[in-house]
Amino acid sequence: MPIRGGLPPRNPRFVGREELLADTRGLLGNGPVVLLPSADHQLGGTGRTQLAVEYAYRYADTYELVWWIPAEQNAGMRAALVGLASELKLPEARDINRTLGAVRDALSRGEPYRNWLVVFENANRPEDIKPYLPSGAGHVLVTSRNPRWTSEVAQAVPVPVFDRTDSVDFLRGRNPELTAEDADRIAAHLGDVPMALDQAAAVRTATGWGVDDYLRRYDARAAELAFPTPIRVAWGLAADGLAEASPAAFELLELSAFLASAPVSWELLWAARGLVSLELARTVRIERRLKAAIRLIGRYGLADLDPPGESLIVHPMVRGMLGQQLSSERHAAQLRSVRAMLAAADPGDPDDPTHWPRYAALIPHLVHSDVLGGESEEIRQLVVNCVRFLYARGDYDSSRDLATQAVTRWRDSLGETDEQTLLASFHLANALRAVGRTADARALNAQTLRSQRDALGEDDETTLATANSVGADLRMQGHFGQARQLDADNLVRYRRLFGESFPTALRCANNLAADLRLLGDFRGAKALDEQVLRHRQTIFVDGHPETLSSRAALAFDLFGLGDYAGAGELLAVAGHFDTLGADHPMAMWAGRFAAMAARRSGRAEAWALATTNVELYRQKFGDLSVETLGAMVSLANCARDAGDLDEAHRLLERAVARYHAVLGDEHPFTLAAGANLTSVVRATGRHTEARTIGEEALGGLQRSVGPDHPFTLSCANGLAADLFATGEAQRAREIALDTLSRSRGVRGADHPDTLACAFNVALDAGDDQSAHAAVEELQKAYGEGHPTLSRALAGVRLETEIEPPPL
Incomplete structure (x- = not known):
């Protein structure tokens, strides 16, 4: 028996149509077939759907899979295709378009089913289903009332009335x-x-x-x-x-x-x-x-x-x-x-x-x-909730389309400053950001926030929600300081209005901690994340995604503070992330952070963990997602530490190019990936090339996040090595000493990266005593047999690579 999905019940009173069924069967071998009303009954009623149902049942035994897709509306069609993705054992991407593309491609490849039948019922706009039509050995059958089907899309079969x-x-x-x-x-x-x-x-x-x-x-x-x-x-x-x-x-x-x-x-x-x-x-x-x-x-x-x-x-x-x-x-x-x-x-x-x-x-x-066009608030709230449902389910295109219609209609009928018009605008901006239209999202959020503050006040709950969204826009732009200022103000308001443990107040606190991490203030982020985690453990059940989000964020804080073992232990708590599934965003965060902690702890499994994590991110978010690019940087760091410089170089070149495309030339993440690239170029002995890239990256980081940011300090540490190698010993020493001083102030004297900077200064100066003292401190930080300690004992200058936090 074939696997069946969504197939309507068979009509026990179906009669005749033998020639039509046979013709349809023959034509399907040449590509998709569309059943249309005959020319003299274009409104329908000639039995197209019943013919498709009968075909599906009559020939079911010749297929491994039969799937019925209602296609009158995009949202329903896309939901049915997501159900098919589950049957095909395909990972569900956060962006539903990736899932739908994966369904089409899997069917076209014949994996796992070579012989399949997919029926699109009531597909009245050929352009809506064309992107989802698979090819390959399977068959596609369509029913439609629209005569505008070209032979390039499907072969038309008119369905006439019965013979007598x-x-x-x-x-x-x-x-x-x-x-x-x-x-x-x-x-x-x-x-x-x-x-x-x-x-x-x-x-x-x-x-x-x-x-x-x-x-x-x-x-x-x-x-x-x-x-x-x-x-x-x-x-x-x-x-x-x-x-x-x-x-x-x-x-x-x-x-x-x-x-x-x-x-x-x-x-x-x-x-x-x-x-x-x-x-x-x-x-x-x-x-x-x-x-x-x-x-x-x-x-x-x-x-x-x-x-x-x-x-x-x-x-x-x-x-x-x-x-x-x-x-x-x-x-x-x-x-x-x-x-x-x-x-x-x-x-x-x-x-x-x-x-x-x-x-x-x-x-x-x-x-x-x-x-x-509904007149009551309850009806318009249903629209808003449906926009949010589509977004939460990952159908960003449908969410954007419905929100766009709502905003357009309500601006005309209710006015631009109506509360529900502004609420729909907020959700539209979220959907626009999700489909990659970040500039449009940013502009709409800014306009919506101004209008909400004027019309509803700064303490209105919907105003605060939009302000949180503006904070996300600022982080995406690389304006971490502005995001912190906005989120800090929001948090004060949330706590005053709702209390510390109110869920949305905790989300705001979570956002502020993210800002602090991005600014390099891991101590401040840790204090806030610990507080949020305690509250979430009190109000949510075990394994709740928001609790796990706090746990993952706290692990990154510990990593930033140099407590790699502590970060690994926090992430390894049995069952916490496994309950979500491997491709849940929180589980993927945890997977990336676990790979980072394993690498810094000198464990051999780091590269395998990072490789798996990148593949999950690519499947879920695509190659141009900022989260995917962060996972690629972590994988490149693993490859470099393992000695595969070619792979590290390939990954980082790709990451830099994609950060340029997604975030722009001056974004701190673009510059940070460039700084990591210099470490690979430097390791191959191309110090002049590395110096050129490093000086550009350092200048950009000093402008964007300041001279004391961990990104800047890591980049400066590498540039000092290139200057020393190219004969500018004096400038190299000045930069190295300045970097060491700033690192002690920002990270602390015992931080592994500060110890690496101290070792490099001693090594460049030929100060064996200071170098030996630095090695002893590194041994305390990392333990015996750690690769970093081995490099130091071999007299090799130490790198301080960058791991971009989540935006």
Whole structure:
């Protein structure tokens, strides 16, 4: 049996279409096939979806994997593809686009399944699915109402109405007592249109109408319409029958005119129990009555039901006809009810993964109900929460698109300074930053923060949230001092308003600690991180991601203070990071820091740990992520220490180039990677080249982070070596002495990097006594047999490489 995902139930009453099925099977061997309505029925109703479902079941045994993807809306399509990624055992990247690309590539390679079928249902915009279409030995089947499919994308197969034999067989299959002659009469009236035939069979079964009675009613209804079509007439009869049998069920169906062609569960409809007419409320508020009404809608052929009968899917044509028959007053009233129903179904807290299935079920209906035009705060808050849900799930593109629509609409209808307009702008900036549009995010955040401060005040919670986001923008720009000033002010406000242990106050404190780390103040960062960790351990359960974030941050603080063993021990606490999964951002942080601590502790496994970590970062965040580049720098340091200078040089050259592209020439991380590159160039004896790179990096670091920053001190230590080697002994000595003095003041006299600077000064001066004393201190710091100690004993100048902290 093949693996199946999302496949609708098989239609037990499917008939005919043998030639179409065979043609589709043959064409799929040449590439994707799209099933379209025939030219004389372009609105649909000819059975494209049923044909695709039957194909999937009939030929299932020839495939290893069959996956059904609802593609009417991007968010739903992308969610289904993420489910396929899980089935293919692909790591889920933080950016969902990387996951979707990995799905396409894995299918195209035939890994792990060579023979597969992927069906995109209702893909009405070819450009939306084109990036996700796999190639290879598998098959892609598409259903669509849009005729704008070119042969370069997919081979078009028009799906016509039934031939008369299939129509008769279909009707008699639904109503076995029907004679062939009567079935022929019905089929002739309904033009052999599958959807109309299905509704006719359903309404006759539900009402008990005889053939003559049905055809009389059919002709009468057709005479009332200016443009009668078989589907419109058959639908009208079914709708009338349902309204007569149960006005409440028909009103329930009316609500679907404002919903999407996606499953509508009874739980969602139940949310409307206090928001609809008294007649419908009586049905909706009791679960068994509500489910009975759903089943009745299905009996009249006006919706498809899932096997338990607890969710319904209404065909787009039915939704359209329902909407057209509503008066303007009724339309407005039902639209208000649907919007209120969706808002009432909002579970809240979109960052909580347990709420994600509920949001995934709500998202498809936002467009059709035009919630962006909703008049109440609750409805607009649903939009904001859905924007945040999409971001939290990693679908940054969908988050950006929905937020952009919200901001555009609400600026016009509510004004630029409305609280929810500004809140949507804040979330839009987050999404823009996540998709790499950092300059746009920065500009929007700055504008939003100014407006919030003017309109809401500096102590408003949403203002503080945007200020935190501006702090992230400043860190990304390399303005660490400005970020610290802003975050420190935010923290004072958060603590005054909410207390020290309030979760968002702790996040702000966490951000301030990050600023201090970036400024080289590891003591200050450690004190703050210890405080945050204590609070988080008190208010969160064991293994909570935010607690683990504090633990990882504290480990980096210890590393920065030269306590490599302490950092390693903190990260090695059994089970703390394993519970998250290897590709969780916190686990990846911990993996990188563990590799750093292992390298500085002289353990051989450092390189393997760093290699694994880089691969995880590349899969999760891509090659241009700042976090990936930091992991590459750590791997390069491992390669250099292991003596593989070629690999270290390759990694650092690539990191420098990508930092240039992502952060710019003058960002401290770009310059720090350049400083590390000089250590590799220097190790190959190319001191003149290293000196050129080092002087440029040192000047930039002195300008950006100042002369006392650990980045600057590490770079200056290396430049002194190059100056000494190229004959500028006096300048080399001046820089080395100045670096040693500053390192003692910043890092402390016992810090391993300060001891390395002291050893280098003594070595350059030929002061054997001072060099010996420095070696003894290095032995205390590192222990016997450490590679650094071995290099010092061999009279080799010591490097003080840089490890960029997370931004």
